[in-house]
Amino acid sequence: MDSSNKMSTLERGSSKHPNDETIISFENVDYSHPNGTAALKHVSLSVSRGELVAILGTNGAGKSTLVRHINALLKPTHGRVAVFGTDTKETTSATLSRKVGIVFQNANNQLFSDSVRSEIQFGLKNFGFSQALIDERTRWALDTFGLQQYADRPPMELSGGEKKRLCNALVLAWEPEILILDEPTVGQDSEQKEKLIEMIRTLQNQSRTVIVVTHDVEFIWPLQPRTVLMTAGKIIADGSAAEVFGSVEKMKEASVLLPQLVELFNSMRIAQYPANVFQAADQISQLAIGGT
Numbered sequence: 001m002d003s004s005n006k007m008s009t010l011e012r013g014s015s016k017h018p019n020d021e022t023i024i025s026f027e028n029v030d031y032s033h034p035n036g037t038a039a040l041k042h043v044s045l046s047v048s049r050g051e052l053v054a055i056l057g058t059n060g061a062g063k064s065t066l067v068r069h070i071n072a073l074l075k076p077t078h079g080r081v082a083v084f085g086t087d088t089k090e091t092t093s094a095t096l097s098r099k100v101g102i103v104f105q106n107a108n109n110q111l112f113s114d115s116v117r118s119e120i121q122f123g124l125k126n127f128g129f130s131q132a133l134i135d136e137r138t139r140w141a142l143d144t145f146g147l148q149q150y151a152d153r154p155p156m157e158l159s160g161g162e163k164k165r166l167c168n169a170l171v172l173a174w175e176p177e178i179l180i181l182d183e184p185t186v187g188q189d190s191e192q193k194e195k196l197i198e199m200i201r202t203l204q205n206q207s208r209t210v211i212v213v214t215h216d217v218e219f220i221w222p223l224q225p226r227t228v229l230m231t232a233g234k235i236i237a238d239g240s241a242a243e244v245f246g247s248v249e250k251m252k253e254a255s256v257l258l259p260q261l262v263e264l265f266n267s268m269r270i271a272q273y274p275a276n277v278f279q280a281a282d283q284i285s286q287l288a289i290g291g292t
């Protein structure tokens with residue numbers, strides 16, 4: 001596939017419509033961790049309300065560092081981050097967290113309560129939900145994520161996958177306008193992954209903005225997100241899933257595996273990638289009919 005023309009549009013971030021309402025904007029952001037590690041270099045990115053954005057790339061590329069800027073947990077060393085029009089240097093993560101929910105990569109950084117139930121209720125109480133709504137959302141979170149049987153247990157006694165599940169549940173419980181999931185599928189079985197997909201689709205239908213940091217290409221590919229590739233603190237590609245995953249060189253540079261359907265269609269020299277096996281079957285049967 002000829003990707004030479006695609007590069008420049010990919011690097012510019014072609015998928016964003018100029019009239020969309022921007023709710024997250026990074027303008028030439030640099031960030032160095034306190035030990036001097038330069039984790040973000042000249043990062044510019046805008047995200048519109050209702051977008052689904054996947055951020056992929058090498059270990060240490062700066063993905064987690066980037067998303068922590070969106071709820072003001074980290075603030076740029078140089079440049080500007082604005083969320084809902086407010087410069088994050090003028091606000092706090094406590095103020096933003098009602099609207100910007102983040103599930104951390106490491107569940108142990110998110111959990112501190114003495115039971116699963118109180119962990120879920122903590123945010124809801126903090127944000128001033130009524131007792132009736134707290135009860136309703138807690139029940140929803142426990143049921144949806146299959147945590148009812150653990151409700152009275154200390155979160156630290158859960159397995160790794162269960163802890164991650166609890167973190168996904170507790171943030172989804174307060175329905176933030178912007179949901180950030182940092183490696184949501186780590187340790188998750190197929191049933192939990194399907195639930196996550198369903199939930200992301202529901203949030204999309206509600207025009208909520210969802211940002212997913214992931215190495216799990218088979219999970220994210222069917223959702224066909226706007227895709228941002230990072231390596232060494234920089235964004236190296238930004239475009240539709242088909243554009244970015246179709247750019248073999250950029251994918252290699254960012255050390256991201258191709259989804260199997262993309263591999264298959266590349267090997268058949270078909271650049272129109274199916275989002276799932278059902279579309280693939282349709283496309284292949286059309287080819288078979290056309291070929292007879």
Ligand SMILES: Nc1ncnc2c1ncn2[C@@H]1O[C@H](COP(=O)(O)OP(=O)(O)OP(=O)(O)O)[C@@H](O)[C@H]1O
Binds near residue numbers: 034061064
């Ligand atoms: N708390 C910290 N203090 C110092 N350096 C850090 C800290 N957290 C991350 N770094 C460094 O910043 C860079 C970016 O790290 P980050 O966690 O953002 O990467 P990532 O893209 O999320 O990687 P991964 O795919 O492994 O999760 C790395 O070089 C990392 O070693």
Ligand SMILES: [Mg+2]
Binds near residue numbers: 063064065105182
């Ligand atoms: Mg990370």
